[in-house]
Each structure stands twice: as structure tokens, then as C-alpha cells.
Amino acid sequence: LFQVNGHNPGSDGQAREYLREDLQEFPGGEVLLYKLDDLTRVNPVTLETVLRCLQARYMADTFYTNAGCTLVALNPFKPVPQLYSPELMREYHAAPQPQKLKPHVFTVGEQTYRNVKSLIEPVNQSIVVSGESGAGKSWTSCCLMKFYAVVATSPASWESHKIAERIEQRILNSNPVMEAFGECDFLSKVSSDS
Numbered sequence: 001l002f003q004v005n006g007h008n009p010g011s012d013g014q015a016r017e018y019l020r021e022d023l024q025e026f027p028g029g030e031v032l033l034y035k036l037d038d039l040t041r042v043n044p045v046t047l048e049t050v051l052r053c054l055q056a057r058y059m060a061d062t063f064y065t066n067a068g069c070t071l072v073a074l075n076p077f078k079p080v081p082q083l084y085s086p087e088l089m090r091e092y093h094a095a096p097q098p099q100k101l102k103p104h105v106f107t108v109g110e111q112t113y114r115n116v117k118s119l120i121e122p123v124n125q126s127i128v129v130s131g132e133s134g135a136g137k138s139w140t141s142c143c144l145m146k147f148y149a150v151v152a153t154s155p156a157s158w159e160s161h162k163i164a165e166r167i168e169q170r171i172l173n174s175n176p177v178m179e180a181f182g183e184c185d186f187l188s189k190v191s192s193d194s
């Protein structure tokens with residue numbers, strides 16, 4: 001918090017004072033906070049203001065927020081089917097500039113997919129999904145696999161539709177294997193998933 005602000009308070013009292021100053025400078029009330037879809041635009045950037053922004057977005061049922069080129073995903077702790085529909089996947093897939101749409105895990109999926117398809121080095125792509133236990137890492141990985149399964153084929157004909165279904169099933173079937181790797185114990189440490 002204080003490194004970000006450049007403050008180096010000597011005591012808790014001073015720390016609280018700096019925080020109060022930061023919050024007084026913070027523009028817009030809670031009402032507009034949920035509209036900030038990139039945390040780098042929160043000004044000033046403090047732990048408090050970033051959390052308040054994420055909280056406001058959460059209250060507005062907005063669960064994805066950019067932080068520069070990183071995507072912050074909040075666990076909604078409730079089903080949000082409209083956020084993961086095949087129609088929405090296709091919208092992100094078809095968008096000329098998916099990064100201009102609302103922040104979403106599909107943007108990340110689509111960008112990596114385009115990078116692979118362009119065959120420009122580096123062709124292989126990695127997506128780092130991190131967070132504490134229960135944050136939604138498995139959910140996010142599964143979403144990405146579903147996304148690739150849906151967009152990787154264009155079911156124009158009956159035959160290609162069948163191929164698409166087969167690929168989708170294979171990708172989804174690989175999930176238990178991926179999960180099993182997540183459950184493993186390492187020589188140096190026990191996985192947090194165990």
C-alpha cells in the first residue's frame with residue numbers, strides 16, 4: 001500500500017492519516033466506482049481504493065476487471081449462466097477487438113487463441129491462473145477450455161458440428177487429468193489443492 005503511494009509512514013497513526021488523505025482525493029462516489037473497468041485507472045491506487053472499486057463492481061454483478069494486461073476475476077459465489085453462454089463466447093470470438101468489450105475471461109481466451117492461430121512466434125501460449133483456495137481457478141480453467149471447445153470449430157455443416165462436439169468432449173474430458181495434476185504433492189511442498 002505505502003510503496004505504491006510512495007509514503008513511508010513511521011506509525012499506524014500516520015498510516016491512517018495518509019489513507020484518509022488518499023480517500024479524500026478519491027474521485028466519484030461509490031455510485032460511479034463500478035464503472036471503472038481497469039484498476040490502473042483508479043486514482044490514487046491504494047489497497048483501499050482498489051478494494052472499494054472491486055467491491056462496487058461486485059455489488060453491480062460485475063465480476064471481471066482489468067488491471068492493465070492482467071484480468072482480476074471475482075468469485076460470484078452464485079450461478080451466473082448468462083456470463084458463460086455460447087452466444088457470449090461467439091461474441092468475443094467474432095469481435096474485431098475483443099479487448100474493447102467488457103473485461104472477461106473470454107477476452108484472454110480469444111487473445112491467446114488468435115496468437116496461436118497467427119503462427120507468429122511464440123506460438124505456444126500460457127495463461128497463468130492464480131489465486132487463493134476457492135478463488136475460482138478450476139472454474140476459470142474450465143471456462144477457458146469450454147471457450148476453446150466452442151470457438152475452435154465452426155459448426156457450419158452437420159459433419160463439422162459432430163467434429164466440434166467430439167473436440168469439445170475431448171477437451172472437457174481432459175479436465176480430470178488437469179485437476180489430478182493440481183492435486184499432486186511435490187517433493188518440496190504439498191499442493192494447496194490436496
Ligand SMILES: Nc1ncnc2c1ncn2[C@@H]1O[C@H](COP(=O)(O)OP(=O)(O)OP(=O)(O)O)[C@@H](O)[C@H]1O
Nearest residue numbers: 075076077078079132133134135136137138139193
Ligand atoms: N465465475 C464463477 N461463477 C460461478 N461459480 C464460481 C465461479 N468461480 C468460482 N465459482 C465457484 O466457487 C467454488 C470454488 O471455485 P474453484 O473450485 O474453481 O476454486 P479453486 O481456486 O480452484 O480452489 P482450490 O485452489 O481450493 O482448488 C466452486 O464451487 C465454483 O463453482
